[in-house]
Amino acid sequence: MSAEIVENADAAPNEPFDVEPPYVPDDEAVSEIGEFDDRFLDRELSWLRFNQRVLELAEDDSLPLLERCRFLAIFTSNLDEFFMVRVAGLKRRIAAGVAVRAASGLMPREVLEQIWSTAHELTLRQSKVFTEEVLPGMAEQGIELLRWDALDRDEQKYCKRMFKERIFPVLTPLAVDPAHPFPYISGLSLNLAVLIRNPKTGKEHFARVKVPPIFSRFVPLGNQRFVPLEDVIGEHLNRLFPGMEILKVHTFRVTRNEDLEVEEDDAENLLAALEKELLRRRFGPPVRLEVEESIDDDVLELLVSELDISEPEVFRLPGPLDLRGLHGLADLPREELKYPAFVPTTHPRLAEVESAAPVDVFKSLRRHDVLLHHPYDSFSTSVQRFLEQAAADPHVLAIKQTLYRTSGDSPIIDALIDAAEAGKQVLVIVEIKARFDEQANIRWARKLEHAGCHVVYGLVGLKTHCKLSLVVRSEGDGIRRYAHVGTGNYNPKTSRMYEDLGLLTTNEQITEDVGHLFNNLSGWSRNASYDDLLVAPDSVRSGLVEAIHTEIGHHRAGRPARIRLKANSVVDEAIIDALYLASREGVPVELLVRGICSLRPGVPGLSENITVRSVLGRFLEHSRVFWFENGGEPQCWIGSADMMHRNLDRRVEVLVRLPDAHSLAEVAAVLDLAFDADTDAWVLGADGEWTRSQGEVHLQETLIERQRRRRGSAKNA
Template sequence: MIQPDKIEEIIYSSDLISRDLSWLKFNERVFDQILKDTRNIFEKFKFLAITASNLDEFFMIRVGSLYNYLDYDKVRVDYSGLREDAFKMKLMVECQNFHVRLQEHFLKELLPKTEEAGFILSNVKNLQPEEQQAIKEYFFKAVYPMLTPMVFDGYHTFPILMNKLLIFGVITINEGDKKDNRKLSFVQIPSNIPRFFELERENVMIFIPIEEVIREHIFSLFRNVNIESVNLFRITRNGDFTLEESEDMDSNFLEEVKRKLNERKTGRVVKIEIEEGYSKWMINLLKERWVINDDSIFRISRKSLMDFTGLWQMIGNKRFKEKIPSPPNPVPPLSYPDAATEDIFQVLKNKDILLHHPYNSIEPIMVLLEKAVDDPSVMAIKMTIYRLAKNSRIVGALLRAVENGKHVSVLFEVKARFDEENNMREAKRLQKAGCFVIYGVTNLKTHTKLMLIVKKDENQVTRYVHLGSGNYNEETSRIYTDIGLLTTNEVLANDVSEFFNVITGHSLPTTYKNLLTSPREMRKKLIEFIEEEAEHARKGLPSGIFIKLNSLEDSEFIYALYRASQAGVLIKLIIRGICCLRPGRMGLSENIEVLSIVGDFLEHSRIYHFHNNGNSRTYVGSADAMVRSFDKRLESLFRIETPILEKQLMNILAYNLKDNVNAYRMQEDGTYVSKQTESNEEPFNIHEKFFNLTPEMITDVKLID
C-alpha cells in the first residue's frame, strides 16, 4: 500500500489534475457560498442543499464508476498518476474531510441561528404536550400505514434497500428464542412522505424531521419483542452505466434504458451515512453484505441532520417565500431592445439576436416557436431536446404544431442522466400525436441544442434557426447563464439543416462552414486554432486564447494549451467546475490563468475566443473540453461573425475576468483562492452587472491591449 506522503508526491508531480479531486474542489466553492456574510440563513440553507445534492451525484456517478473498475479488477490510472486502489484511498480521505466540514458548520454555525430567523428544527421530546399529540395523530393516520418492516434472518432474504432513502435498522430480541436471538429489520421511509412535519407557533415555524416522528413511535411496528437498538442510516448506490450500442433504436432501445434505470435503483452500495451510536453488529453485517470498507462509512451526529437535500422543504415554505432574494427581471437583449412590440419573424430577416440568459429571458425563443406553431406558412419544425421543464411549453407547442399539420421532427435524448424517465414519457406523447421522434443516435449522447423552423412566404423559403449552450427549459433558463443565437443566416441555416439530416437519417456531412461538431472534428479544429495562436506568438505577433467552460478535462486539448503557453500565448480560462489543467507551473503553464465563477447563477455557457492576430474567431455552443464531449457525444459549436455580437461575447469574457465577488483563482496545486477586492477597488459582481449592460458599454471592449 502506498504511504499517504508518497501519494501526495505522485499527485503533485503530475502535469494533470485528477478530474474527481478537481470536482471536490468545485463543491468546496459551492460550500463557500454558505460562509459569505452577505447571505441570510435561507440562502445558506439553499447552498447547503445544493452542496449535498452535488455530493450525492458525485458518489452515484464518479465513485460508482471507480467501483466498476475495483469490482471487476480493471486497471484505471487517474490523471493524478494513481492506480484505482490508491486513488480510492485518497478520494475517500478528501470526502470524509469535506463531510466533517459540512456537519460541523451546520451544527455550530447554522443551527444556532435558525430561531432568530423564525424557525426551529426540533425533535418530538422538546415539543409541548398538544404538539406531541398532533405528531402522534399524524403518525398513526398518515405515516404508520406507509411503513413496512422487513426482517432479515434465516427465513427471510435480505430486502432491497433503496437508493438515498432514510432507513431505520432495528435490532430486536425475542426472549423466547434460544441463543443468537437478535434479528435485524429494516424500515424504509418512503420518499413521498414530507421530509418534515410542520407546526406553527405564534412567531416561529417548527420543523420536525420525519425520522424523529417515526423514531418516537417505532415501537408500534415491533410489538411483543424487545428493541435493542434503532439505527438511522442512508445508502448511496452506483448510478453509473453506459448504454451498449444497439442497431434497434425504437422499442428495444427504450426497454434497455428502462432496464438500466432499474439497475440504478439496486446498484452496488458505494456509501453509507449512519448516525453515531450505531450497532457494531449491524454495521459489520452491512459491510460484509455490501463489500464496503470503513472509509466509505460517514458518521453523523444525532444532533445534526441526515440528508441536507431535505432542507428544500424549509426554504420553500410559503412563510419564508420572500427570504430568498429574487434576481431582477430579465432585460431586453442588446440586439433586440423592442422585443415586446416587434414581429420576431421580420426582425430575424434583418438581423441576428444574441440572448444571454438569465439576464435575457428565454421568451424570444418561446415566442418564435409558438408563432411558428400557429403560422400557416410554417412548414416544418425540427429540434433537439436534452432536458425539459416539468410542465414544458415546448412539448405543448410541438403537440399543437402536429395538430396544425406541420412536419415536426424531435430528437429526444433519452440518455440525459436523471431525466431519462421524463424524456421517454414526453417523447412518447409526441410520437403518439404524429411527431417524428428519434430516441438518440446509436451509442452517442446528443447534447447539442438546435432548433430549425422552415417558413415559406409566397415564393421565398426562410429558415429560422436557434443555436445555444443551454437546454430548452424555461425553469433552468432563469438560473443558468447561457448563450443563444436566433438567426436566419444562410450559412448557419445550411449547417444546421445538414446536421439534422445527419442526426435523423443516414447522411455523412460535407464540411460545415460555421459549425464545429463532435465526434467528427471538434477537438481537431480547436487544437488547430490553439496551435495557430502559438505560431503567431513565436513570430512575435499578437496572440491570445480566452475560453469559458463548465469543465476542462481532455488531455489532448490541455497539452495543446501547455504548448501554446510555452510559446508565449496569453491564455485566460474561466472554468466553473472541473479543471484538470495545472496553471502557473514554470516551464509548462506559467502563461495560463484559471478562474472559476460560483455565485447566485450557475455558469453554464461555453465560449471559445481566439485572437488570431486580430482576425478573431469566436465560437459558442454546448460542448465543454472533455473526452465525452469530443468523442462520445453529438455536440456543436457555432461561430459568431457579426461584429457587434462578437463584441458582446468578448465583453462577457472580459466581465468574467473582472469579477471580484464570485471569482476564485486556481493555484498550481489545484486549490482555489477567493479573488478579493483591492483597497481602492469597487466590488464587481457579474451576476448584477449584466442586468445593466448597454450597447455603448461593449463598443470598445478588448481582451488584449
C-alpha cells in the same frame, strides 16, 4: 476587443488571417511538454474541489441565510451523484481488473483512497456549518428544525395524530431472521435500523423501516417549525412492533452505483434496452453507507456485513442525514433571507417596439441576429416564444428540434405537439440516455410520437447533446430558415437558474449547416464538413486545437493573440497540451471553469501564461465560450461542448461561430468582467488548490444590475 467600439456594429467580422506559414508544432515542442509528467490534475479530485467551492458558499456568512441553506442541499445532491457515477465507475474498473493509470499518474485505488479521505473531510465540514451556523442562524430568524425531544406537547400530539392517520398505513417493517433475509436497501433512501427484543423469549431481532420519500423530508409543524420525518417514525415504532421492546433506533442511508450501461447494437431496441437497464439501476452495488455518529457498533457491523461495504465507505455524521431536504426550508417565503428577487426581461432586439402583443420573433430576426444571455434575457419571451410562434404560424412548414432535458410541464413539448397536429413537419431528436432523466425522456418521446412528430434517438453509440432548433418558413421571397444554437437545455425552469448563451439567427451559412446536421441525425446523410459549425465527434477537438495553433502563429508574427475559454469542465489532454504549447510560446490564456479542471496553471516552463478562475453564485455558470483574438479580428464560438472525452468523442456537440460584431461585443464585455482582477472568483494554483480572491465585484450581481438599468432605460425611452 473593446465592447464600446463595436456596440452598434452589425457587420460580419472579417475572416481569420492566413498565417503564413501555418503554425504546426514540431516533435521537439510536443516532447518537451510530455516531459512534464505531472501536468494533469486528477479529474475526480478536481471535481471534489468544485464541490468544496459550493460548500464554501454555504460557509460564507455574507450570503443570505436561506441561500447558504440551499448551498448545503446542493452540496449533498452533488456528492450523491458523484458517488453514484464516478466512485461507482472507479470501483467497477478495479473489480473488473481493468484499472489503468489516469492521466494524473494515479491508479484507481489511489484515487479512491483520496476521494474517501477528502469526502469524509468535506462532509464533516458540511455538518459543522449546518449545526453551528446555519441552524442557529435560522432559529434566530424564527425558522426552527427541531429533534423530537425539543417539540412541545401540542406538536408531539400533532405528530402522533399525523403518524396514525397518514404515515403508519404506508410503512412496511422488514424483519431479519432465518426466514427473512436482509432486505434490499434502495439507493439514497433514508432508513431506520431497529433493534427489538421479544420480552417473552428475550431474543433480539433486527428490522429495517424505510422512511417514505412521498412525505416532506422535514415535517412542518406550523410557525416555521419542523421536525425530521425519521424522528416522528422512530418515536412511534411501538405501533409497528406491538408487544416487542424497542431497544435501539438508528438512521442510515445507502448510495448505490446508478450509472447506466446500454449496448446500442440496434437503435430499434434502444428504448426497450434502456427501460430494462433502468430497472437494473435500482439494484446496483453499494458505494457508500451514511450513518448517524451515535450508531451502536453492533448495528453498524451488521449493516457493513450485509451491504458488503468497506470501512472507508462508511460515513459517520451528526444527524439528520440527507440534507437534500434543506431545499424545502430554502423555499420558505422569507424573501428577506434570500437573494433579492430577479425577473428576466425580454432582450432589447426582441422588444424594440412597445406593444401589448408579443413581438413577432421572425420579423425581428430578419432585421438582425439576437445573442441571448440567460437568465438575464428571458427564455420564455425568446426561445420559447420563437418555437410557439413557429407552431402557430401558417407560413412555417417544418420545425426540427433537439431535446436533451426538459421540464415536466414543458411548453416546448406542447409547441411541438401543436405544430405536428397543425400538419407541420416536426422532427425531434430526443436523447433518451440523458443521465437521471431517462425515464422522463422516454415519456416525452412516446408523447411526441403519438402526436405525429417524427422522433429519432440520434446516432448509435453517441449521445445527442447539442442544443439546436431549426424553423423552415415560406416567405414572399422564397424559403427562409431560422435557427437557434444554444449552450443550455430547452428547459424553461432551469433557464431561470442556469447561465447560458444562445444565438437566434437567419444567417444562411449557419442555418444551412444546422439543416445538414439535422439530416445527419435523422437519416443516413454523412456530412462532416460545415462552414460555421464545429461538430463533435468529428471537428470540435481538431477545430479548437487548430484555432489555438493559429493563435500561436499570430503571436509569432507580432499580431494580437489571446485565448479565453469558458466551460464547465476542462479535462481533454489534447486541448490542454495545446494550451500549454500556447503558454510556452507566450500567448496569454485565460480559463473560466465552473467545475473540473485538469490543467495545472502557473507551472514554470509550462503554463506561466495561463490563469484559471471559477465563478459560483446564485446562477449555475453553464455557457461554453471559445474566444480567439485572431490577430485583432476576434473569433468567438459558443455551444454545448465541454472539454471532456465524453463530449468530444462520444457525443454530438455543436459550436457555432458568432456571425456579427454586435454579438462579439456582448460576449467580450462579459468576459472582460469575468476575468477582471477585481471580480470575486476562485483562482486555481499550480498545486491544484483553489483560493477565493474575495474581489469587490460580483459577476452575476453586476450583470443583474446591468439588466435592471437596461430595463429602466427601455421604460424611459
